[in-house]
Amino acid sequence: MTTLTDPPKESFRLSMLIYDTRYRSMTIQVVAMFGFMLLAAWLINNTITNLNALGKPVEFGFLGEPASYDINQRLLDYTSRDTHLRASLLGLLNTLVVAALGCITATILGVLIGVLRLSNNWIVARIMTVYIEMFRNVPVLLWIVLVMAFLIEGLPAPREFRGDDATASMILNETVAITNRGVYVPEFLFSRPLGDISLLGTSSLRFDVSLELIVLVLVFAAGLYVSGRIGRYADRTQEQTGERPVVWYWRLAVVVIPFAIVSWMLGLHLGYPALKGFNFQGGTHLRNSLIALWLALSLYTAAFIAEIVRAGILAISKGQTEAAGALGLRPNRIMSLVVLPQALRVIIPPLISNYLNLTKNSSLAIAVGYMDITGTLGGITMNQTGRELESILLLMAVYLTISLSISVVMNWYNNKVKLVER
Amino acid sequence: MKKSIFFGTLALSGIAAGAAAAGTLDDVKARGKLNCGVSTGLVGFAAPDANGNWDGFDVAVCRAVAVATLGDANAVEFVPTTGKTRFTALASGEVDMLARNTTWTFSRDVDLKFEFVGVNYYDGQGFMVPKDLGVSSAKDLDGATVCIQTGTTTELNLADFFRSNNISYEPVPIETNAEAQQQYLAGACDVYTTDASGLAATRATFENPGDHVLLPEIISKEPLGPLVRHGDSEWGDIVRWTLNAMITAEELGVTSANAGEMAGGTNNPEINRLLGSEGTLGEMLGLSADWAKNVIMSQGNYGEVFERNIGENTPIGLARGLNAQWTNGGLIYSPPFR
Numbered sequence: 012m013t014t015l016t017d018p019p020k021e022s023f024r025l026s027m028l029i030y031d032t033r034y035r036s037m038t039i040q041v042v043a044m045f046g047f048m049l050l051a052a053w054l055i056n057n058t059i060t061n062l063n064a065l066g067k068p069v070e071f072g073f074l075g076e077p078a079s080y081d082i083n084q085r086l087l088d089y090t091s092r093d094t095h096l097r098a099s100l101l102g103l104l105n106t107l108v109v110a111a112l113g114c115i116t117a118t119i120l121g122v123l124i125g126v127l128r129l130s131n132n133w134i135v136a137r138i139m140t141v142y143i144e145m146f147r148n149v150p151v152l153l154w155i156v157l158v159m160a161f162l163i164e165g166l167p168a169p170r171e172f173r174g175d176d177a178t179a180s181m182i183l184n185e186t187v188a189i190t191n192r193g194v195y196v197p198e199f200l201f202s203r204p205l206g207d208i209s210l211l212g213t214s215s216l217r218f219d220v221s222l223e224l225i226v227l228v229l230v231f232a233a234g235l236y237v238s239g240r241i242g243r244y245a246d247r248t249q250e251q252t253g254e255r256p257v258v259w260y261w262r263l264a265v266v267v268i269p270f271a272i273v274s275w276m277l278g279l280h281l282g283y284p285a286l287k288g289f290n291f292q293g294g295t296h297l298r299n300s301l302i303a304l305w306l307a308l309s310l311y312t313a314a315f316i317a318e319i320v321r322a323g324i325l326a327i328s329k330g331q332t333e334a335a336g337a338l339g340l341r342p343n344r345i346m347s348l349v350v351l352p353q354a355l356r357v358i359i360p361p362l363i364s365n366y367l368n369l370t371k372n373s374s375l376a377i378a379v380g381y382m383d384i385t386g387t388l389g390g391i392t393m394n395q396t397g398r399e400l401e402s403i404l405l406l407m408a409v410y411l412t413i414s415l416s417i418s419v420v421m422n423w424y425n426n427k428v429k430l431v432e433r
Numbered sequence: 434m435k436k437s438i439f440f441g442t443l444a445l446s447g448i449a450a451g452a453a454a455a456g457t458l459d460d461v462k463a464r465g466k467l468n469c470g471v472s473t474g475l476v477g478f479a480a481p482d483a484n485g486n487w488d489g490f491d492v493a494v495c496r497a498v499a500v501a502t503l504g505d506a507n508a509v510e511f512v513p514t515t516g517k518t519r520f521t522a523l524a525s526g527e528v529d530m531l532a533r534n535t536t537w538t539f540s541r542d543v544d545l546k547f548e549f550v551g552v553n554y555y556d557g558q559g560f561m562v563p564k565d566l567g568v569s570s571a572k573d574l575d576g577a578t579v580c581i582q583t584g585t586t587t588e589l590n591l592a593d594f595f596r597s598n599n600i601s602y603e604p605v606p607i608e609t610n611a612e613a614q615q616q617y618l619a620g621a622c623d624v625y626t627t628d629a630s631g632l633a634a635t636r637a638t639f640e641n642p643g644d645h646v647l648l649p650e651i652i653s654k655e656p657l658g659p660l661v662r663h664g665d666s667e668w669g670d671i672v673r674w675t676l677n678a679m680i681t682a683e684e685l686g687v688t689s690a691n692a693g694e695m696a697g698g699t700n701n702p703e704i705n706r707l708l709g710s711e712g713t714l715g716e717m718l719g720l721s722a723d724w725a726k727n728v729i730m731s732q733g734n735y736g737e738v739f740e741r742n743i744g745e746n747t748p749i750g751l752a753r754g755l756n757a758q759w760t761n762g763g764l765i766y767s768p769p770f771r
Contacts, residue, residue: 080588081595083603090596160615192578290603382606394583397540
């Protein structure tokens with residue numbers, strides 16, 4: 012009998028990194044990682060060296076210099092003497108506005124079209140198919156330019172509203188003017204304003220918050236909260252007694268009446284647009300660059316969302332619809348109570364990427380002269396200061412931040428609606 | 434094998450780059466063609482005609498340099514550039530010179546490392562409005578909607594002008610001249626502003642040019658001229674003195690018609706030096722003795738080029754104004770040929 016000896020204690024040798032399958036893949040990955048980092052470092056170093064040789068070192072001081080150009084759509088106060096940083100901020104706000112408007116409109120349109128495409132009505136379903144194929148298969152830039160051309164060529168110029176033999180007139184009881192410079196709608200004004208709070212002093216990022224707006228929002232939110240409490244009281248009563256007390260007028264009243272009283276105290280009234288000088292003055296001016304971009308992005312993205320919605324609905328087995336029908340639910344209630352809530356789980360993840368696409372596509376704004384952040388920071392500022400690298404890096408950081416923020420919010424929502432498994 | 438091809442290509446491009454830096458004139462001669470950056474199309478200044486031949490005021494400068502260096506007015510490769518791409522094209526060596534209504538400014542000269550060789554058109558920013566608007570001065574434009582090409586010096590001038598006159602306006606930023614024309618004609622903006630010469634050229638293409646007026650205010654100085662890269666002063670000299678030869682020729686009364694005859698010798702020594710019958714000016718530039726004579730016989734003097742392309746008898750109809758010879762009260766002035 013031979014005695015079993017312990018296998019020799021294996022000592023680690025350097026060659027095992029390559030020849031030992033336990034380590035090999037790790038070795039390869041580390042080497043590849045190093046190679047990649049070296050390449051990146053070389054590229055960055057190369058860029059910085061060359062820029063230094065050109066006499067253009069990377070620095071962001073230009074953001075503090077006066078921008079010297081004007082921006083037409085301003086959500087904050089701005090003059091041409093403000094800094095490039097403030098011009099970028101205004102551009103960023105414009106990007107966010109069009110992205111938010113676009114996402115909301117695209118979702119509503121998309122859901123509607125997606126559902127209608129599944130309609131049993133042959134004509135409706137075919138029209139929706141044509142819509143989807145048309146918008147999905149033509150580049151969005153062309154849609155933006157087309158909508159803009161329609162707005163400019165198709166609508167009357169402000170001068171056609173003038174004089175006794177005016178060929179165009181305002182609509183909705185002389186309150187809304189639709190011109191080829193945009194749509195002028197009434198604005199909300201306060202005759203007894205409470206004033207503004209200025210935040211961040213006189214820096215480039217300063218902004219004013221109007222107190223009356225805060226008050227109104229607070230009153231409205233409080234009304235909604237109380238209304239919710241009343242609703243829950245009704246639910247409780249229904250569970251206990253089986254009879255639901257009629258509370259809808261209470262719920263409406265606690266929201267509307269305080270809001271109306273506060274509005275009256277602040278002197279809320281509408282300011283109407285009127286033709287003065289070259290343009291309509293007063294009211295809110297929705298520029299046709301905004302409308303063109305908003306409309307085109309919404310219509311385009313809606314086509315994609317419609318397909319996602321259709322996929323989501325088709326993913327719910329037909330048995331569910333039939334079961335709901337057997338319980339006596341009408342088709343539209345089946346859709347809203349049974350099918351759509353389940354379909355949301357399939358719909359949300361691809362919907363996120365469409366929101367991101369819409370936001371990124373909004374950078375095509377320059378085609379219609381909408382001053383988004385690509386138009387200010389990545390357009391005029393870059394062109395006037397010659398700081399290409401810095402501007403583009405900043406721009407990328409901004410879009411990355413926006414996109415990641417949208418993803419975070421939508422993922423949170425997705426986690427809420429997804430199937431809870433036990 | 435593959436590697437050697439790769440390195441060979443690298444080496445070759447290195448050599449090419451080195452050659453480009455060495456001498457632009459030798460480069461142009463070796464290539465047999467002058468690469469000249471022009472605008473993408475501004476009638477009168479640089480635009481291809483129906484047959485695809487480039488023609489215009491700026492184009493004439495390119496052709497003149499081609500005649501001076503290669504002896505052939507058609508040995509030019511015209512490279513259309515936009516307001517954004519023009520400087521990159523010149524800096525990278527894609528074009529040998531730029532003749533594209535480009536404003537001579539401090540930062541372009543110093544910071545972007547270019548050399549403006551002279552001014553061939555003294556311009557300024559103007560405003561165009563429809564006649565029936567009833568506006569006679571830019572100061573009446575309070576509240577007007579203004580179409581403007583974005584990313585140009587005109588955008589900054591506009592902001593400054595309205596600010597200093599304390600009047601408001603609504604800017605409509607636009608990318609190209611063609612788009613601006615569309616919006617302006619549709620009435621989406623009340624006013625179109627750019628260099629006055631560009632306005633005149635744009636108006637000339639309208640169906641009813643008479644329905645539009647240029648306002649009297651010129652709100653900026655826009656000296657337009659050809660430019661070359663830093664680093665090759667000999668080449669800069671050739672472009673500069675080709676332009677000066679055309680200007681001097683007008684001053685001395687040398688035209689495309691009489692240059693051949695005058696080259697035989699005149700009583701005016703400066704004409705003789707210019708046309709090469711006396712002195713060695715051409716040799717000093719590294720060109721033939723009769724370079725200037727060829728330029729003038731091919732393209733004409735400055736005044737002829739002006740009248741032919743943008744003068745009062747063309748649809749563009751620009752008066753000489755600041756661009757008259759200094760002897761006629763203008764700013765066009767060449768250093769002497771001596």
